Amino acid sequence: MGELERGVLIDVHGESFNTWKHADLIEGLLLHEKIGIATTKHSIGSTIVDLMGSVGEQTLLKLMDQQLLEFVIDDSVYRLSGIDRNGMKIGIPLLVGDPELGNEEKDVEQVIHEKVDPHLRSTISKYVDNHSQEVSVGNLQSGFYIGTIVNDLNNRVLFTLFIKKKNPRFELAQLPIYQVYQDGGGNLYVEVESVGQDVQQVFYSLLHLFTLDCLRAVCFTYVSTRTNATCLVGNRSTQDLLESKFIEMNVVNKQLARIIALDNLPDMATMVLNGYIDVDKAISLRKKSAPLRDFISNLDTVDPREMSSLYVDAIQDHGTTLDNKLLKRARFIVPTTVGLMEPASGVALGIVDYSLGCILENNQASVRLKDLIRIPVQNG
Known part of the structure; x- marks a missing residue:
């Protein structure tokens, strides 16, 4: 079973490892103890190939060698059954496959073997077998x-x-x-x-x-409740939806979360685009950035200015400074309302890029959230 304590869970379903996902990966290496990659049983092979194409074969093996990756694999198959455009019928939203789909049942190892080059199949299959958590959505009501x-x-x-x-x-x-x-x-x-x-x-x-x-x-959201990840990062679609829900919930309930402001944090997406940092460099900075990970797990006692300074110092080369265009403002969200959010007290839900004011005004922003509501499951 996977272990994501003090880790981040990144959803990659239906999305390639583009600049933004690359930035999420790098930020995860600096701020969290481990990175969880959320994907599906049917796409795990493609996910690994895509990840390898983004970071390189040797870097992927390095991430595995240091046991920095955890795979969270669900068995969902998305479908709207019975669509009728003329009758304005959306259909039935389905999370799992049914006999009509005709999907051949394959295990994770089979899917990996179909996608990954022969010289890496054994190594990657063994790693995924030892560092993954399979989550069934079949018991979701x-x-x-x-x-x-x-x-x-x-x-x-x-x-x-x-x-x-x-x-x-x-x-x-x-x-x-x-x-x-x-x-x-x-x-x-x-x-x-x-x-x-x-x-x-x-x-x-x-x-x-x-x-x-x-x-x-x-x-x-359901899959995230089956891990103990500190932070959750959606794909471009789920991220927007979670962000929008947070906006609404926080407007309705002002005490939803306490916000800790951090100015002048490195903007990883811009840094990746400018070639300033890559995954290899992030791995090499893990020891230097260790105090940041301690801060993330103890936000109640954080001095925002000290953490901002630590973050910048951890990634900039000796004797150089980061240009303003490589910096951003961020917010950490700490849960305060029992019943709406359920991680342990004082655990950060994630980072809100840019300013909270922009988020509440419904401007473009990126919110990283832990699950906001308890999702009931069937007994047994």
């Missing part, structure tokens, strides 16, 4: 997650933020009045006011994509 998705779909604020990301050219003034509801068979339908056919089709397509993102967000 469908009634709960479908109800959650219906609520998210009917949340106009969340949907509007999603549209801004997915289709900036869509005129939000054209967003019709709509209502998503569930029938007795679990099917989701949308009732929409009279609008032009073109607008209706674009609206339906966006709602369809949003439903799939909501489905992954529910799954990823």
Whole structure:
């Protein structure tokens, strides 16, 4: 079983290791004891190949040799069953495969062997076998997650933020009045006011994509509760959705979290783009950045200025300074409301890039959150 104490869980489902994921990986090496890679049973092989292509074969082997990676593998297969675009039927959101899919059941080792080069198969398979946690979503109550998705779909604020990301050219003034509801068979339908056919089709397509993102967000949140990771980082879609939920929850409940401000922290994405840092350098800085990881686990006693200084000192070369364009403002979120958040008292949920003010004003930002609500599971 995997172990992510004082670790970060990064969702890579449906996403390549681009600059942003590369930055997440580097920041994880500096701020956390271990990095969890959240993927699915069907895509674990592709995930490893993609990771190797991003960091290089030797660097991946180095990460494994130092046991810095943990794989969290769920068995989800995303599908909307019974779609009817003309009837505005979204279908039934499914997290697991069913006989209609015709998926051949394969174990993790088989999937890895199909994707990874022969000279590495044995090494990587053995590592994943010893450093992974498999999570089944089969015991997640469908009634709960479908109800959650219906609520998210009917949340106009969340949907509007999603549209801004997915289709900036869509005129939000054209967003019709709509209502998503569930029938007795679990099917989701949308009732929409009279609008032009073109607008209706674009609206339906966006709602369809949003439903799939909501489905992954529910799954990823559930998977995170099965690890003891300190910090959770979604993919570009789940991240946006979790961020938007945090915005809303924090507006409704001002005591949701205590925010610790940190100025002038290194902006890893910009540094990666500029070639200032890579994964190899981050690994070499692990010893020097150890005090940062102590700070992350004891935020109640942190002096923000001291931590900012430690962070900058840990990554800059001797005798050099970081240009302002390589710095950012960040916020650490510490839970305060029992029942909404359940990690141990004083454990940080993650980093909020840029300013809290921008987040609450619904501007672009990136929020890293631990699970916000307890998700019920079936007994047994």
